[in-house]
Amino acid sequence: MPYNIDVAAALATAREMTFREGDYHWVHDGRWGLPERPRPNSVAELWADPVVQETGTHSVLDIWDVCGSAEESEIAVAAPLTQQTAQRLFGTDRPTRDDYQRAQGAPWDVVEDRGFGYYVVLYRDNVPDEISFFGTTGD
Template sequence: MGASEWDYYVPYQEDLNAALQRLRREVFDAGDYYWVNGGDWRPEAEREPRPQSLEELWEDELVQETGTHSILDVFHVVGPGESPDYSTVAPVTAEEARERLGTDELTRAHVTDFDVFPRSRWIGRCAVLHDDEDAPQEIYFWGHSGD
């Protein structure tokens, strides 16, 4: 299948990891992810119902190998001084934003230029987006994952 790109906007909150966890819960509850065991590639009689919890989802070996092609494939936001690793989210730092886009206060208008930020498969990114008065407005999560 190959990796899939994904992105999400959520209302701003100071705790980026709490925002990620809430988003993951919403995506899971909505069923807005690739469920390998229920895929159209399987005969209908062999399709399994979606899991009842995130824990149950990740207990499945096929899910561990192929992912969900969604925000569910990343588990937490790394903190300052922490290196991003498989299944984590790295926030865009003020230094990165200033160096690559010339501003500390990113907005939705900058999102189209976010390809300047380094990224890797199975490692998400996030950025705090500001309104016209430079107040934090929302958080943008993006990445690509899945096999």
Template structure:
């Protein structure tokens, strides 16, 4: 089947891992991921998993993933190497190179989307409002088989 792209906008908070955790909790609760049938959201099933332990105990999820942010484990710290299931923040240098500014906004999302270059990997970027104040976090990536 292949990987699926996904993206999410969440309210800004300084702790990117906490933002990821809250987003994952929301996606799980809403059933906004693939589970029993590829291409059909888990929310279509009354018997879908309700906890991470239950979800990731499923053999299909272990091999094929959820095609969502649920496949990501944590946001990388500075200097930590990207790996399977991780989210890497956009650096100032990348923001300057791809968007022409270190202060990214929603208008810059298209310019940075290509920074995800492999499957089972995500990125995140802090997006600012018109006054330059951090306003949102954009998470995006590809996962699933």
């Protein structure tokens, strides 16, 4: 996402975009032993489905909020990477998009449990440029 000092607003934008583009796991697509159904018209309708409530969407839609530190992290909430973790993963505490893409093959050992998310600010010319949300919400 483009950088926004309001990380919660950036998350809301990411969620809206993901829903609008249909870039999420839809359990009613006919492949999972359930009857095929069209995708919902709203996020509220999506989450009203009991199967979706159980399985999630395997996307940023499964992350509902952000918190200020990893110590505050809880399920369905994205926490910021610490400077130490960013340094370990990217070789810098101000990673660029290139640093982030190179690290994609690295073990994301900060993601310890399903349902937890993280975010990291990515820099361009040492200025905040993007926010990347990541985590594991499904198989």
